[in-house]
Amino acid sequence: GVAPIAPGAFTDSQRTVCREQQQVRYAVTPVPGASGYTWSYTGMGATISGNGDTAVLIDFSAAATSGTLRVSAISNGACGTAPGPARELAITVNPLPAVTVTPGGNVTFCQGRSLALTAQGGTNRTYQWKQGTTNVGTNDPLYYATAAGSYSVIVTDNITQCTNTSAATNVSTDPSPGAAVTPAGPVTFCAGDTATLQALPAGAGLTYEWL
Secondary structure (H helix, E strand, O other): OOOOOOOOOEEOOOOEEEOOOOOEEEEEOOOOOOOEEEEEEOOOOEEEEOEOEOEEEEEEOOOOOOEEEEEEEEEEEOOEEEEEEEEEEEEEEEOOOOOEEEEOOOOEEEOOOOEEEEEEOOOOEEEEEEEOOEEEEEOOOEEEEOOOEEEEEEEEEOOOOOEEEOOOEEEEEEOOOOOEEEEOOOOOOOOOOOOOEEEEOOOOOOOOOOO
16 A cells, blocks of 8 residues: 555634534545545544544534644555555643522512622623523623523633533512502591501511501
């Protein structure tokens, strides 16, 4: 077998990726006379799909590390498989930004009030708050939830552009009992007399404070 030359330069290939990034494409220009290509990665946690072609897809795991991607052209001849020299690409794998959400009180609160949710994700970060799948607040680590639902925040590292989503915080609301005052007589009366005021609703489990 005659070893072919090294594959051409990498095209459409990322030198910097994030952990848990999936289906990242790497490709080289073909080599004349090559019958296939062999790929390898010196780092940890990278799964290569499509080995044998000029392009592969790589899945980086949550524990992936930086390394060097290598690809060689091969030629099948009478003497067996002869790999040629490798083309190399250094890949930097960045960790995802850590993020936690801390409620500012009980996650069950009264209707008409709010609950402060604070994202703790470090410096040089941007934030996107979500209620379910709906965007509800942007670029602030503090968000006030005013309705029941499941809240999470997507944090982006401004340097690496890696993103991470917090665990969901579920909040619920209790209905307000309402409040009304009904006079039991005229509201204009003589000095020294009294007027009776009735608070509604009335019932067990309710307390009252007059102002």
